[in-house]
Amino acid sequence: MHLETDVLVIGAGGAGMYAALEASKAGASVILADRSLIGRGGATVMAQMTVAAALGEQTPDSWEYHLSDTLAAGRGLCDERLAAMLCREGPMRIREMDAWKVGWARNGDHIAQIHAPGHDRPRCVYVDVLATGPAVSRTLRTQLNLASHIRRIGDLAIVDIVVRDGIACGAVAVHLATGEPVTIAAKSVIIATGGLTRLYRRNSASFNMGGDGYALALRAGAELIDMEFVQFFPIGHLAPRLVGMDPIMWDPFRYKLGGKLLNSEMHEFEDDYAAQDARSDGNYVLTRDRATYAITKEVELGRGSPAGGAYLSFKHVPDAELRRSFGPVIDKLAANGIDLTKQLIEVAPIAHYHMGGVRVDESMQTGIPGLYACGEAVGGANGANRLSGNAITEAFVFGARAGQCAAKSALQAGAHWSNEAAAPALDMLRSGAKHDTPNLAVAVTDLQALMADKVGPFRTEEKLAEAIVEIDRMTGELGAAPPSSGQSFDPELIDWLDLRNMLQVAKAVAVPALARTESRGAHQRDDHPGLDEAWTLNQIISLSGGDISLARGANISKKASA
Amino acid sequence: MKAILEIKRGLPGAEPTVETFEVAFEHGQSILDGLRAVRRETDPTLAFRFACINANACKECMMLIDGKVDYACTVRLKEGVTKLAPLPKKALVRDLVTEIAPPDERLHGKS
Ligand code: FES
Numbered sequence: 001m002h003l004e005t006d007v008l009v010i011g012a013g014g015a016g017m018y019a020a021l022e023a024s025k026a027g028a029s030v031i032l033a034d035r036s037l038i039g040r041g042g043a044t045v046m047a048q049m050t051v052a053a054a055l056g057e058q059t060p061d062s063w064e065y066h067l068s069d070t071l072a073a074g075r076g077l078c079d080e081r082l083a084a085m086l087c088r089e090g091p092m093r094i095r096e097m098d099a100w101k102v103g104w105a106r107n108g109d110h111i112a113q114i115h116a117p118g119h120d121r122p123r124c125v126y127v128d129v130l131a132t133g134p135a136v137s138r139t140l141r142t143q144l145n146l147a148s149h150i151r152r153i154g155d156l157a158i159v160d161i162v163v164r165d166g167i168a169c170g171a172v173a174v175h176l177a178t179g180e181p182v183t184i185a186a187k188s189v190i191i192a193t194g195g196l197t198r199l200y201r202r203n204s205a206s207f208n209m210g211g212d213g214y215a216l217a218l219r220a221g222a223e224l225i226d227m228e229f230v231q232f233f234p235i236g237h238l239a240p241r242l243v244g245m246d247p248i249m250w251d252p253f254r255y256k257l258g259g260k261l262l263n264s265e266m267h268e269f270e271d272d273y274a275a276q277d278a279r280s281d282g283n284y285v286l287t288r289d290r291a292t293y294a295i296t297k298e299v300e301l302g303r304g305s306p307a308g309g310a311y312l313s314f315k316h317v318p319d320a321e322l323r324r325s326f327g328p329v330i331d332k333l334a335a336n337g338i339d340l341t342k343q344l345i346e347v348a349p350i351a352h353y354h355m356g357g358v359r360v361d362e363s364m365q366t367g368i369p370g371l372y373a374c375g376e377a378v379g380g381a382n383g384a385n386r387l388s389g390n391a392i393t394e395a396f397v398f399g400a401r402a403g404q405c406a407a408k409s410a411l412q413a414g415a416h417w418s419n420e421a422a423a424p425a426l427d428m429l430r431s432g433a434k435h436d437t438p439n440l441a442v443a444v445t446d447l448q449a450l451m452a453d454k455v456g457p458f459r460t461e462e463k464l465a466e467a468i469v470e471i472d473r474m475t476g477e478l479g480a481a482p483p484s485s486g487q488s489f490d491p492e493l494i495d496w497l498d499l500r501n502m503l504q505v506a507k508a509v510a511v512p513a514l515a516r517t518e519s520r521g522a523h524q525r526d527d528h529p530g531l532d533e534a535w536t537l538n539q540i541i542s543l544s545g546g547d548i549s550l551a552r553g554a555n556i557s558k559k560a561s562a
Numbered sequence: 563m564k565a566i567l568e569i570k571r572g573l574p575g576a577e578p579t580v581e582t583f584e585v586a587f588e589h590g591q592s593i594l595d596g597l598r599a600v601r602r603e604t605d606p607t608l609a610f611r612f613a614c615i616n617a618n619a620c621k622e623c624m625m626l627i628d629g630k631v632d633y634a635c636t637v638r639l640k641e642g643v644t645k646l647a648p649l650p651k652k653a654l655v656r657d658l659v660t661e662i663a664p665p666d667e668r669l670h671g672k673s
Binding site: 001036037038040041042045046133134152153154155156175177178182206207208240241242243244245246247336337439440441442445487488489490491492495 | 589591607613615635661662666668
């Protein structure tokens, strides 16, 4: 099947939906494709947390204050143009969402803003109770329904971007529900596929976050930036098994009510690790990276909880106070058999967000004309560490900007599609035949374990070098042709396509992590503790001869002072 | 603990078969956990749909569980037999996967 459109948006989370809306508003025809259902997959719908914007509703504020907090969190590596855009345009998008009746929580007659870690004042909006993500998704889906010229197509997995004479001209996809290959001619293509947290054993994201967009961008000839910076969330839920909740849910609990981190000896260990960090995370003793370090070390020293993390205790909080603060959530916990007044839960660091991503300019365009990126898929705005609350803001702001710019260039461009340029990806899909392969569902789990153990929050030269060897071995084993094709909803084909992307992206993280011989933000090297001024630079990843190649940007601090 | 999953599966137009898989589980694990274990341990060709795994946000994992429409990611595994089948009122895609997208969000439109 062949489709044609002005703008193709890949991924229907917050960023992709916003991009589609703005592109259609600018007069372009749009195809919004998602490998899952529209507005249901991705990370946005799962977010239960807050959204940062300098609205000045709670206390006087300015986007410049938000920017200075964002830059400080980024430890010197932020792309200031992108970070400034996020902070400057955030308030406008938050108010637009408010007008679309997303339901930001109110404090009397104004939008409520809370003070989240790393911010200098109350700045973060939310939808009660822990319902921000679903409310945002619902609101954007409604707007999509009202918009014209947006064709939404679910179950459509993009296999490769098609590039002709160095210009993006569409994509090759496989329709999962039928197994049928699909070509899409598009004058602009926007990558809005989110992050890569599925690469890790424990993560807070959905099945769809295997880094698809990074791999698509690389193979199209675009560059990635800051790929070594994977944000781990220190107190992700570990046990007992909990369903129907975002695994990072304990953060607001801990923030509001306190909450004690205990090891297996019931010792409160946070103070043992308290470091002199000028920017403390608000009410916490430890910043996110120190808390991750503390829990990981306690486990390594044999003082972990049974499931391999730390205990988190709210036993000191009276039932009435728990209910007053989180009533509906307490009911959900009860349905899961959890009573916080009687019981300890277990938490551990989980992969949460990716700071790195596709390198873009201020129009969200990559180095490949016609190819854009937005949302978490973009790298640079958050530097070495993301400020809490910035993820959904960037989804809105970068999504809208990408949609506008992609539409503008599409409306000026002529058709550029070429069947010849699409042939390699189509041939690959058709080359698949039923043959014996190792169980690819196991290979995915193996890769997740490898990344967690060797490319996790605490890294060494030895571990990273081992990881790269193993990734190369698995890549060889995967081979160049899928195991089967042409069938409806073939899970082995999906695993193969996923692994093709995941392995490429895994290497794109491990290689710059090995090169960066310092510790900064989310990248912590046990063998190179401490920040090294000489490393105040971004590392750039591209594909050369089919393999990951690494380049260094200029030193940002020197450039700024020059 | 061991769960026995009795799964009605097949492609559209063909007579469905019922296959039985045994999976070890720990207290609190979901049907979806069990299905993913089946793919790793026994049969990687088993098809089912999910996206959010844990958060019960995507609503993609709906199927017939012991005769009742429910979410595979919220219903717990239990000892003994659990019967799984695709949603009866939706067009079958494969095994436990059915066509659940709204008609105007499909490639082939309102078929
Ligand atoms: S997997 Fe998302 S609701 Fe069940």
